[in-house]
Amino acid sequence: MxxxxxxxxxxxxxxxxxxxxxxxxxxxxxxxxxxxxxxxxxxxxxxxxxxxxxxxxxxxxxxxxxxxxxxFRMAAALDEPWLRASRRELRMLASRLRMTALVTAASGAGALLLRSETGVGAADAAVRPGMVTPIWCTGSGRALLWEHTRTQLEDVLRDVQFVGVGGPAAARTVPGVEALLERDRVTGMITATDEYAEGVTEYALPIHGSMGIVAAVAVSGPPHPAARTRSIHALLHEVRDRLSVLAGGR
Incomplete structure (x- = not known):
């Protein structure tokens, strides 16, 4: 055992x-x-x-x-209409893209997995709700930091041990995390390749509520050709927009 x-x-x-x-x-x-x-x-x-x-x-x-x-905050969040609706949205993403689809929320320097669905052939079948991954070197985690300033990043990541965590492309400093965020803000999508695990790319977007970012929606799997990546981006934006509306955001 x-x-x-x-x-x-x-x-x-x-x-x-x-x-x-x-x-x-x-x-x-x-x-x-x-x-x-x-x-x-x-x-x-x-x-x-x-x-x-x-x-x-x-x-x-x-x-x-x-x-x-x-x-109690987490219990309240689990009863939110947008989170209940996310199950259907994640199943659609996982089925159509054959990737792992997930929704996470911030928990200090971690990203707490609220819901996930795994598509046929996806490699991340071991993910389970409740697991916590680093907020700075996962796609869904960095999406939660989308609107953070340098000062806010330093506050969240003050006690983080960067060395020995994440994949070969993971940021190892707060300025490194900020640089990746600035890069992805230009494209409008978090793209994390080899950041948490080698050979895995995660695409993510923040979900906005009435008071700001409430969670992140993401898909992860092996790298894809450009044409398929565009399809992933389009579907993820559609899902993010629908969940943001339900969450009372934009």
Whole structure:
């Protein structure tokens, strides 16, 4: 049996804390969460610290853990009309392009996968909702940074360790990320080739809501010839526009 990932264990801890809170009984502290989930106490301590830092868990004066603001924001987002509609749009993209289609939202220096669909023959069948990838070296991640200024980029990426993350074409500095954004703003489309994984190209666009960018829609797969790339661009723009309208944006 394979070792559980940090993601699956973190979700198990969050789920256990929320379930306990919803029951109306006294919430769990880290020790009781370890007992409830069967996860080693030292690992529970580290993972709950990370979940608290991200805002998914809160701890009160009695060390009881409960759902944090980020959890409720994400729960609200999952009920948004545009996100419900994105399932149909992603299936269309995945089917017609035979690529992996996905919608992500910003989570600090990461891009949180909200929904995904994998086309026949696509290579990214392992992607799962809830996974987090770097915001600076993925197409969907950089689309979330589309309107960021240099100061905002420096703030988001302040504690990022660029070295050892991403593919051979990934940016390794904040100015490098800014340069890629400036290049892609000219073409009107994020194109990330060999940035997260070698041999993979990701095309992405930001989805605008009434208060700015709420998410990104993207497709990923092997590089394509120019004629097919134009078709990808056209379909992705159409989907982005429809989802932006539903999100209350432009």
């Amino acid at each position: 394979s070792t559980p990932s940090s993601l699956s264990q973190g979700l198990a801890l969050l789920g256990a804390a929320v379930e306990r809170e919803r029951s109306g009984r006294v919430g769990h502290n880290a020790s009781r969460l370890a007992d409830a989930t069967g996860i080693e106490r030292s690992r529970v301590s580290r993972l709950t610290q990370e979940l608290r830092a991200l805002g998914y868990l809160e701890r009160d004066e009695a060390a009881v853990l409960s759902a944090g603001d980020a959890y």
